[in-house]
Amino acid sequence: MLKHVLRVLAIVVVIAIGVVVYLAWPDKAEVPLAQVTGARPEITAPRVQTIPTVKVAKAVGWPAGAKPTPAAGLQVAAFAEGLDHPRWLYRLPNGDVLVAETNSPPREGPGLVTSVMNFLMGRAGAGVPSANRITLLRDANGDGVAETRSVFMSGLNSPFGMALLDGQLYVANTDALVRVPYTEGQTRITARPETVVKLNPAGNHWARNVIAAADGKTLFVSVGSASNIAEKGMAAEKYRANILQVWPDGNWRVFAAGLRNPNGMALNPVTRNLWTVVNERDMLGSDLAPDYLTQVEFGDHFGWPWYYWGGYPDPRVEPKNPSLQEYSKRPDYALGPHVAALGLTFADDVKLGSRFATGAFIGEHGSWNRTPVSGYKVVFIPFAANGYPVPNAKPVDVLTGFLDKDGEAMGRPVGVIGDRTGAMLVADDVGNKIWRVTGR
Known part of the structure; x- marks a missing residue:
């Protein structure tokens, strides 16, 4: 009898879930993506979802001989292949390139959310264990292919950002900013990393970035939120959704807040101010909220x-915070909803000709919850001489073709930097390659 009751209850639950899914999923975009980009994006009414739209491109890898499609006048080739989930890149002063081969720590614990996230990560090619290492690539003969590869650091904890400051290499693990002494030309670090600042680990956003500040004395460290909209409570978000400013002696402060997942960071070559790209919130529909590129100043929220996009209230968040609305800073440039903007570098680092001479290059990892999908490419945002995006300018495609004709992901771009010649290097964590883009 009990087995029969449990079977009936299970059927009822399955039917109820099916009804909810039918009513709430998937949400389809009602506004062209281009209208949700630029300095003045179209912000439509939110369509709150109980169950998110799930539309992630299945990771299939690159067929033999296949590669992404560069913009007209550019060409692309593999700089390095056979890596293990390469996410982030850093160029050392001698031209060597460091690659963080890394992934999220295991997502553990009971519950539907954990199960769904593990499924999505696996489908998107992110379900592999983290290699927890940094690999050094060297192109000594200058032919555009790294002929030397060595394990530079190992035994790390989901490492991501890397930065040099005063002879120390700083590495942003998921749970701490650490450092080791560095001598130019080294191909392996054996020193035990020293902890500078402990960071709140993992959560929904595990990747921590670090760059040296313009003052040459401090570092900026990005820490994403633990959740979508603080549904686990604000106590779980303490010192998250922040960019921290860290001193080498371990002192630190919150530099800016209210940034759901700031990832790529770079210094604007004109103003020397900090800029970042940010992944915005989910489950407001396929048209909201736009990920963005913005300047960040001390004290910004x-x-x-x-709130999103400078003061639009999210009706789901409790308790309310009406006093913050007028002080919520509006970002400088919308990149479109759910593009998963991660990589960021400016054109002083990448030299691809006059069309791309002034502006920012952004690696868009690609959506998992939008119909149709967005991102899955590298774009360029033109900047004016004053150091801000050109008014009314739209993103320009630089590297596309990461999806095949069936909409499956042969690759997904993440970190974007320039090599010592000015060519653009792009980390592809699904294709397990580093692509190199040059002018013809």
């Missing part, structure tokens, strides 16, 4: 979780 960009509204998360209460």
Whole structure:
């Protein structure tokens, strides 16, 4: 009898879930993506979802001989292949390139959310264990292919960002900013990393970035939120959704807040101010909220979780915070909803000709919850002479073709930097390659 009751209850639950899914999923975009980009994006009414749209491109890898499609006048080739989930890149002063081969720590614990996230990560090619290492690539003969590869650091904890400051190499693990002494030309670090600052680990956003500040004395460290809209409570978000400013002696402060997941960071070559790209919130529909590129100044608050795009309230967030609305800073440039903007570098680092001479290059990892999908490419944002995006300018495709004709992901771009010649290097964590883009 009990087995029969449990069987009936299970059927009822399955039917109920099916009804909810039918009513709430998937949400389809109602506005062209281009209208949700630029300095003045179209911000439509939110379509709150109980169950998110799930539309992630299945990771299939690159067929033999296949590669991404560069913009007209550019060409692309593999700089390195056979890596293990390469996410982030850093160029050392002698031209060597460091690659963080890394992934999220295991997502553990009971519950539907954990199960769904593990499924999505696996489908998107991110379900592999983290290699937890940094690999050094060297192109000594200058032919555009790294002929030397060595394990530079190992035994790390989901490492991501890397930065040199005063002879020390700083590495942003998921749970701490650490450092080791560095001598130019080294191909392997054996020193035990020293902890500079402990960071709140993992959560929804595990990747921590680090760059040296313009003052040459401090570092900026990005720490994403633990959740979508603080549904686990604000106590779980303490010192998250922030960019921290860290001193080498271990002192630190919150530099800016309300940034759901700031990832790529770079210094604007004109103003020397900090800029970042940010992944915005989910489950407001396929048209909201736009990921963005923005300048970040000390004391800024960009509204998360209460507000998006400079003051639009998220009706789901409790308790409310009405006093913050007028102080929520509006970002400088919308990149479109759910593009998963991760990589960022400016054109002083990448030299691809006059069309791309002034502006920012952004690696868009690609959406998992939008119909149709967005991102899955590298774009260029033109900047004016004043150091801000050109008014009314739209993103320009630089490297596309990461999806095949069936919409499956042969690759997904993440970190973007320039090599010592000015060519653009792009980390592809699904294709397990580093692509090199040059002018013809």
